Amino acid sequence: MARAANVGPRRSDGIRASFDCAKAESLVEKIICSNQMLADDDVRLMSSYKAAMAASPDKAAVKDAQRVWMAQRNACTTLDCVSRAYQLRIKQLDTSH
Structure with missing residues (x-):
């Protein structure tokens, strides 16, 4: 099964962030990995960050x-x-480029 680039492995409950939730250590990482919407935002942010980096001089x-x-x-x-x-x-x- 194909996975999106730079998206961490799924946890057993199906939540996937831009990092490996199985290795979440900080409180914020644990909060992100406990909520599908936040995990989706994390993936979206990574995509937006990469686009901003590519577009920025x-x-x-x-x-x-x-x-x-x-x-x-x-x-x-x-x-x-x-x-x-x-x-x-x-x-x-998203508005920076």
């Missing part, structure tokens, strides 16, 4: 902004916070 700035966003996302302790962080970042990435 300043790849270092895109990487730096992603690192800042990840630090903010990783400060989240609730599903709602993580979800809001993803929605905002996807919108930022």
